[in-house]
Amino acid sequence: MLKKRLIGVVTVKDGWAVQSFGYQHYLPLGKPECLIENLDRWGADEILVQVIDRSRRNSEPDFRLLESIGKLGLATPLIYAGGIRNVADGIKVIKYGADRLVVDALLHDDLQAVQQLSERLGAQAIIASLPLAWQEGRIEWFDYRTQTKSVISNQVLSIISLGVVSEVFISDFSHEGQANGxxxxxxTNFPLQDVPIIAFGGLSDPTQMRNxxxxxxxxxxxxxxxxxYKEQAAQKYKQAISSAQLRNPVYDSNHSLLTHA
Incomplete structure (x- = not known):
């Protein structure tokens, strides 16, 4: 049986790692490299670095951060999100050391570029990010740049169903940072039930995660x-979830959460 994964997410704004609450309020945590390094040591199956202020400014990906991460010598696969505006940006992100990338704004702006990225890099390297909300019995898709909601377009559903992307990152943006939210x-109501989904946003309770x-x-x-919130949280979650479907916890307990060795 193919094991399922626990992905550690580091959210970056203005060059600093932050705690995010609904992508509206933020608390600083420190240098993103410190959190990334500890997730690598403590058994996260993948690390997602999402730089949330790049697309809003129409800025390119944070290549300086990617270069810095590349010097850490991570053993954990790295996913990057933020500021990917075109095919060239996506290819450069991979060249700078990311194993996979996440597209969000491109799903609104340029589906042809998503298709071309898939052709150049392979579908396995591409993850589609869909910030979603459950409103009045239906799913709504959020564009964080315009702060507007809409139904997921048939064109987006089509490229997902055709396998242009490998997985869909469903972000419950309104409950992000809210315990058990x-x-x-x-x-359960996502319109494509046969595509692989990564769930994110308000996940804190082991029973909730197990379900x-x-x-x-x-x-x-x-x-x-x-x-x-806690040292060695990744492996503690894995132990508490206690699911045969999840990869076993592996960690190094000799390092603190927010400082380098």
Whole structure:
């Protein structure tokens, strides 16, 4: 059986790692490299670095940060999100050391570029990010740049169903940072039930996580804020979830959460 994954998420704004609450309020944590290094040591199956202020400014990806991360010598696969405006940006992100990348704004702006990235890098390297909300019995898709909601377009659903991307990153943006807040309807009522889903946003309770992992289309859970509250949180979550579907916890206990060795 293919094991499911626990992804550690590091959110970056203005060059600093932050705790995010609904992508509206933020608390600083320190240098992102410190959190990334500790997630690598403590058994996260993948690390997602999401730089949330790049696309809003129409800025390129944070290549300086990627270069700095590359010097850490990570053993954990790295996913990058933020500021990918075109095919050239996406290819450069991979050249700078990311194993996979996340597209969000491109799903609104240029689906042809998403297709071309998939052709150049392979679908396995591409993850589609869908910030979603459950409103009045239906799923709404959020564009954080314009602060507007809409239904997921048929064109986006089409490229997902055709396998242009490998996985869908469903972010419950309104409950992000809220303990036990993830809205399970976003998974159970997602219009494509046969595509691999990464669930993110308000995941804090092991029972909640275990139930999500039992969903056949959920291949990973992603946790941000709640991995920052306790040392060695990644492996402690894995132990508490106690799911045969999840990779075993592996960690190095000799380092603190926010400082280098």
């Amino acid at each position: 993830f809205e399970s309807n976003l998974v 999500l992992l039992l969903q056949p289309n959920v291949v990973a859970i992603a946790v941000g804020n709640f991995l920052n």
